[in-house]
Amino acid sequence: MTALPSTQEMERAYRARDNSYDGIFFMGVRSTGIFCRPSCPSRKPQPQNVEFFPTAREALFAGFRPCKRCKPLSVHGETPGWISSLVNRVGRDPGARYTDAYLRSEGVDPVRARRYFQKTFGMSFQAYCRSRRLGKALEQIRLGVDLDDVALGHGFNSHSGFREAFARAFGAPPGKSRDADCIVVAWIQSPLGPLVAGATSKGICMLEFTDRRMLDEQFRTLRRRFGCAIVPGENRHVAQLKTELAAYFAGTLRQFTVPLEYPGTPFQQRVWGELRRIPHGRTISYEELARRIGSPSAQRAVGHANGLNRIAIVIPCHRVVNKSGELGGYGGGLWRKQKLLALEQEKAAT
Ligand SMILES: [Zn+2]
Numbered sequence: 001m002t003a004l005p006s007t008q009e010m011e012r013a014y015r016a017r018d019n020s021y022d023g024i025f026f027m028g029v030r031s032t033g034i035f036c037r038p039s040c041p042s043r044k045p046q047p048q049n050v051e052f053f054p055t056a057r058e059a060l061f062a063g064f065r066p067c068k069r070c071k072p073l074s075v076h077g078e079t080p081g082w083i084s085s086l087v088n089r090v091g092r093d094p095g096a097r098y099t100d101a102y103l104r105s106e107g108v109d110p111v112r113a114r115r116y117f118q119k120t121f122g123m124s125f126q127a128y129c130r131s132r133r134l135g136k137a138l139e140q141i142r143l144g145v146d147l148d149d150v151a152l153g154h155g156f157n158s159h160s161g162f163r164e165a166f167a168r169a170f171g172a173p174p175g176k177s178r179d180a181d182c183i184v185v186a187w188i189q190s191p192l193g194p195l196v197a198g199a200t201s202k203g204i205c206m207l208e209f210t211d212r213r214m215l216d217e218q219f220r221t222l223r224r225r226f227g228c229a230i231v232p233g234e235n236r237h238v239a240q241l242k243t244e245l246a247a248y249f250a251g252t253l254r255q256f257t258v259p260l261e262y263p264g265t266p267f268q269q270r271v272w273g274e275l276r277r278i279p280h281g282r283t284i285s286y287e288e289l290a291r292r293i294g295s296p297s298a299q300r301a302v303g304h305a306n307g308l309n310r311i312a313i314v315i316p317c318h319r320v321v322n323k324s325g326e327l328g329g330y331g332g333g334l335w336r337k338q339k340l341l342a343l344e345q346e347k348a349a350t
Contacts, residue, residue: 004054011047014038026053026072028064035059040070060132065091082108083116094132098125183222186238191249192336195312198222199237203259207241207311209332222310225263241314248313251343254280256314264308267295271305278319281344285323307331313340 004010004025013021019039028035028051035053036042053059056072066073066087073087086108090098100110110125117125183205188195198206206222240258247253262272270293277292278284284292290302307329309317318337322328330337 004052007052010038010052011050014040014050015044017041026056026059027051028053028059028062033064034067035064035072036067037070037072040067040072042067042069060128065132083113086113090129090132094129098129183226184235184238188238188242188245190245192332192339195245197238197241199235199241200226200261201235202237203261204237204241204311204314205261207314209312209336245313249343251346258314260311260314262311262315264305267298267301268305268308270294271302272309272315275306275309275315275317275320278316280316283319283321283341286320286328287323289320303328319344 005013005021010021010025010027012018013025014027014036017039019037021038023037026035026037027045029045029049030051031045031049035056051062051064053062056066059072060066071084074084086103086106090096103110103113113125117128183198183200185196185198185206188197188207193209196206196208197204205226237258241256244253244256244258248256262269264272271289274289274293286299286303286306287296289306290296290299293302295302303320306317306320309315309331312318312332318330318332318340320328327334327337327341
């Protein structure tokens with residue numbers, strides 16, 4: 001696991017264009033979708049638009065493309081010309097098929113290319129192309145583009161093809177070592193729209209509806225909380241969650257048993273832990289929730305912590321409603337809260 005210097009230190013470094021920090025961290029600029037080395041001569045972005053990464057690889061995974069001015073991919077020594085033209089070509093058109101024959105026709109030795117990508121990015125050239133395609137697709141999903149349009153617009157010929165590619169993105173399934181140092185994210189279809197699930201080796205750490213505006217922020221928080229990369233993939237917790245969610249939506253499961261991991265402040269943990277005790281098909285008020293965690297006067301803070309829940313459905317924040325009986329808020333959209341409650345109450349009644 002690679003640690004980052006403090007945010008303050010990194011901000012100072014990039015404002016001073018301090019090249020001694022090149023390779024120590026990379027900065028993604030959300031407003032442009034580009035990532036840079038700290039010494040980049042370009043105009044400095046607003047701090048609130050900057051996201052930091054310990055490696056270029058993680059910036060790529062997060063959907064940023066390398067800056068043309070400071071060439072962050074060549075931080076550890078100059079990039080050979082044949083690599084940069086290849087990288088640029090893939091950046092322009094990551095959906096194209098880059099066969100060995102094609103590489104040879106461009107004067108690139110495929111074996112050498114594979115070796116270079118393996119060494120520099122820790123993945124094969126084909127995996128690099130897939131990660132660029134997925135990075136671009138993820139970026140659009142975060143911008144709220146419809147999943148089908150995203151899949152079709154990136155050389156994936158179907159929705160399921162896209163999900164498959166997403167799952168297989170990095171060749172080998174996540175092994176034990178990878179399990180330990182990254183969060184795997186996967187798509188899960190549901191009657192209420194697609195969900196993105198994230199899991200560490202210990203358990204599920206995220207479940208969100210993909211059109212949720214907070215998703216970008218959630219990814220950032222996860223990276224910060226766990227200090228690791230987010231890569232497409234699946235592990236046994238994701239597999240279990242898929243099975244349990246299917247049963248939940250079918251009305252046959254009332255209690256999730258998949259392991260969860262939800263770091264937070266002690267207060268947040270108390271709130272989230274208490275949410276898990278609200279039975280299927282029941283609702284309580286924010287007031288009641290505050291009382292149950294022993295902070296009856298902290299209703300507002302309780303409501304806030306409720307809204308920051310990262311594991312939708314499984315940690316049932318949708319079961320908290322206003323005292324008046326109104327639905328209150330829901331990050332995934334009120335219509336979903338209503339549907340979830342209706343589903344649970346209907347099944348409870350039968
Ligand atoms: Zn730059």
